[in-house]
Amino acid sequence: EVQLVESGGGLVQPGGSLRLSCAASGFTFNNYEMNWVRQAPGKGLEWVSYISSSGSTIYYADSVKGRFTISRDNVKNSLYLQMNSLRAEDTAVYYCARARGSTSCYHDYWGQGTLVTVSS
């Protein structure tokens, strides 16, 4: 059974940093591309970042470019999101999601999400 379990969310002050983790199991992690997708309270879904299976190709949404860094450890079957210079508008539930597709990608499995709250 495919499982994605996020952790690392919490309350952080504006300008602060947080590192999210996503532990993957039930599939061969190093064969799959991965994404982070977020959802602000009461709002829709917003793609945040993508990483290829090897980690050699990375994309970011303009809203987080230069502040967030995606990475992965294929030995530990884990995905990460380092978030710096956090703003109030980064407050959201952050989901890791497994990517499929040959152009951009859709998401066939999602974690349960971890809540990040940016507030003073």
Add this chain to the structure above:
Amino acid sequence: EIVMTQSPATLSVSPGERATLSCRASQSVSSHLAWYQQKPGRAPRLLIYDASIRATGIPARFSGSGSGTEFTLTISSLQSEDFAVYYCQQYDNWPQTFGQGTKVEIK
């Protein structure tokens, strides 16, 4: 960036009735369109990809159609567990983008 527009924002349907949800792209996305279902406090669940292919384990009452810029998700006979928010997503181009969602509520 491709803008995805869903309509209506809210759809009120009685159990057993048919629901038709629409999604429009600001430019052609070919058939690179997915649909997700999300219930309160839960992660999204993939229903349809490549515009019309049901994901693993998705009941046959869910069907998707369309290509280019106009897409439809049809739920043939609404069950109680189908009342939720539905999102479309294009993955033809980066950045991948989502619609704003359609809430299907009990009439």
